[in-house]
Amino acid sequence: xxxxxxxxxxxxxxxxxxxxxxxxxxxxxxxxxxxxxxxxxxxxxxxxxxxxxxxxxxxxxxxxxxxxxxxxxxxxxxxxxxxxxxxxxxxxxxxxxxxxxxxxxxxxxxxxxxxxx
Amino acid sequence: xxxxxxxxxxxxxxxxxxxxxxxxxxxxxxxxxxxxxxxxxxxxxxxxxxxxxxxxxxxxxxxxxxxxxxxxxxxxxxxxxxxxxxxxxxxxxxxxxxxxxxxxxxxxxxx
Numbered sequence: 309x310x311x312x313x314x315x316x317x318x319x320x321x322x323x324x325x326x327x328x329x330x331x332x333x334x335x336x337x338x339x340x341x342x343x344x345x346x347x348x349x350x351x352x353x354x355x356x357x358x359x360x361x362x363x364x365x366x367x368x369x370x371x372x373x374x375x376x377x378x379x380x381x382x383x384x385x386x387x388x389x390x391x392x393x394x395x396x397x398x399x400x401x402x403x404x405x406x407x408x409x410x411x412x413x414x415x416x417x418x419x420x421x422x423x424x425x
Numbered sequence: 426x427x428x429x430x431x432x433x434x435x436x437x438x439x440x441x442x443x444x445x446x447x448x449x450x451x452x453x454x455x456x457x458x459x460x461x462x463x464x465x466x467x468x469x470x471x472x473x474x475x476x477x478x479x480x481x482x483x484x485x486x487x488x489x490x491x492x493x494x495x496x497x498x499x500x501x502x503x504x505x506x507x508x509x510x511x512x513x514x515x516x517x518x519x520x521x522x523x524x525x526x527x528x529x530x531x532x533x534x535x536x
Contacts, residue, residue, distance in 0.1 A: 312468070339522055348434070350514060350528035351469070358522065366523075398468050402522060411457045411476070412522055416468030 311335045312417040314399050320423045321389050329384045329420050331399030339402045340382040341414065342366075342374060344395040351398065357382055389424045396421050428452045429517050431527035439535050444502040446530050448515035451496065455517040459524070460489060460500050463512045472513075473500070505534045 312333045321327050331340065342354040343366075353366030355374040363374060371393060375383045386393055397420045402412035430449045438444045448458075456477040461469035475482040475489045475498065482489050488501045502509055515527045 348528060351526035353523065356523060413459065413471040413474065414524060418468050
């Protein structure tokens with residue numbers, strides 16, 4: 309079974325609709341992230357959470373909200389979807405790491421392809 | 426403001442030759458750098474990393490070089506194989522567990 313799962317894998321929705329993308333992980337990691345990937349723009353951080361009570365905005369949080377329901381679950385919501393939110397969305401986790409030479413690495417889910425018409 | 430830049434969107438290399446992927450950064454606070462590989466329809470997977478206290482890290486066919494004075498890192502793949510064809514992202518962090526990614530370079534290894 310995959311360590312980081314995302315549902316749905318594909319979603320087509322209409323402008324103005326509210327949608328939720330869900331992420332679950334079995335790695336036991338405290339830190340979870342949501343990114344979006346756009347052609348030519350790479351991966352951009354939307355929100356990140358270092359534990360259930362700690363949620364932070366990333367580079368492009370406008371138009372998005374998140375919920376950390378449990379250590380293993382981190383959901384991303386688009387309150388009122390717009391066409392420029394059409395993108396590939398990735399959830400990631402990272403585990404306890406130290407400082408110095410070896411740090412956290414991130415483990416990504418398979419992605420959700422979202423199309424807003 | 427792009428703190429991590431990959432200026433080559435694509436690269437083609439013959440099988441068996443060396444692939445060199447480059448990444449530049451602007452934030453001098455970054456002290457840990459990572460490379461990820463991404464195949465179509467999959468999430469990125471971790472490849473190799475380097476701390477700013479080192480200038481080279483090697484793992485099999487993959488070597489990452491860091492030039493702190495130039496704020497530049499590169500990934501060398503030797504020898505390149507067709508299965509290495511993917512999009513490669515570099516990422517950087519300043520110890521906050523917040524990672525900044527580059528725009529990616531699509532590598533195509535020709536058989």
